[in-house]
Amino acid sequence: MKTIAIIPAAGAGVRMGLETPKQFLALEGVPIIIHTLRKFAASEVVDEILLAVRPADLERTRSDIEREQLIKPLRLVAGGMSRQETVALALAEVPPTAETVIVHDAVRPFVTLEQIRNVLEAARKTGAAILGIPSVDTVKQVERQVVMGTIPRERIVLAQTPQAFRYDLLKEAVARAAQDGFMATDECSLVERLGREVTVLMGSEQNIKITKPSDLPLARLYIAQEREQAERAGILS
Numbered sequence: 001m002k003t004i005a006i007i008p009a010a011g012a013g014v015r016m017g018l019e020t021p022k023q024f025l026a027l028e029g030v031p032i033i034i035h036t037l038r039k040f041a042a043s044e045v046v047d048e049i050l051l052a053v054r055p056a057d058l059e060r061t062r063s064d065i066e067r068e069q070l071i072k073p074l075r076l077v078a079g080g081m082s083r084q085e086t087v088a089l090a091l092a093e094v095p096p097t098a099e100t101v102i103v104h105d106a107v108r109p110f111v112t113l114e115q116i117r118n119v120l121e122a123a124r125k126t127g128a129a130i131l132g133i134p135s136v137d138t139v140k141q142v143e144r145q146v147v148m149g150t151i152p153r154e155r156i157v158l159a160q161t162p163q164a165f166r167y168d169l170l171k172e173a174v175a176r177a178a179q180d181g182f183m184a185t186d187e188c189s190l191v192e193r194l195g196r197e198v199t200v201l202m203g204s205e206q207n208i209k210i211t212k213p214s215d216l217p218l219a220r221l222y223i224a225q226e227r228e229q230a231e232r233a234g235i236l237s
Contacts, residue, residue, distance in 0.1 A: 004048050004050060004102070005040045007036065007037065009057075010052055010080065037074070046102065047073070049074040052087070103187050104162040107211065110208060122164070129164050129199040129200070130160070132159050133160065133205060163187050163188050170187060170191065
């Protein structure tokens with residue numbers, strides 16, 4: 001019942017508008033990617049982590065990981081030009097004995113251990129599961145800056161990660177997409193194309209994806225809150 005976590009971190013982070021890719025920006029002196037890896041290293045349901053980064057970032061990442069001394073097996077993989085290609089390259093390194101695979105955004109460092117466990121347990125039962133939060137805004141379908149219709153808000157969720165899948169299902173979905181030349185922005189979309197149902201569990205407003213400068217102040221607030229909670233629980237001295 002081996003579970004592998006894939007963390008795609010090969011993006012350039014152009015929306016952040018900085019030379020340094022966003023996953024390597026520091027929060028409290030620690031790269032965002034390390035904050036994320038700490039969560040998966042601490043998870044009792046994850047057996048191994050595959051971290052996929054740009055070839056140019058392999059040495060930098062290796063140094064960061066060596067300094068951190070994570071308490072879980074981690075392998076570095078060279079990523080591709082897109083998220084989908086990066087996940088495919090990492091998936092090719094997953095041993096065929098694996099039962100489940102969890103994919104998580106490198107720049108979502110505020111995922112909880114409970115969320116990781118819950119999405120994995122759901123995937124073991126149904127084959128595929130993701131986190132999502134309801135839309136609080138009215139959603140419009142637009143074409144060429146003209147509203148074509150309104151999508152009922154109660155039918156909309158904003159997808160988050162982690163997204164978990166049975167290994168053979170995700171492998172089939174990724175292979176089919178490559179064969180068809182189909183590109184998606186998350187792994188759930190690939191599984192949907194196979195006609196398979198995907199279970200949606202409640203995510204969290206705090207499980208933010210850090211993608212633009214305005215996300216950083218909120219991320220610093222959440223980091224401070226996590227530290228305060230840990231100190232209160234006696235985890236930190």
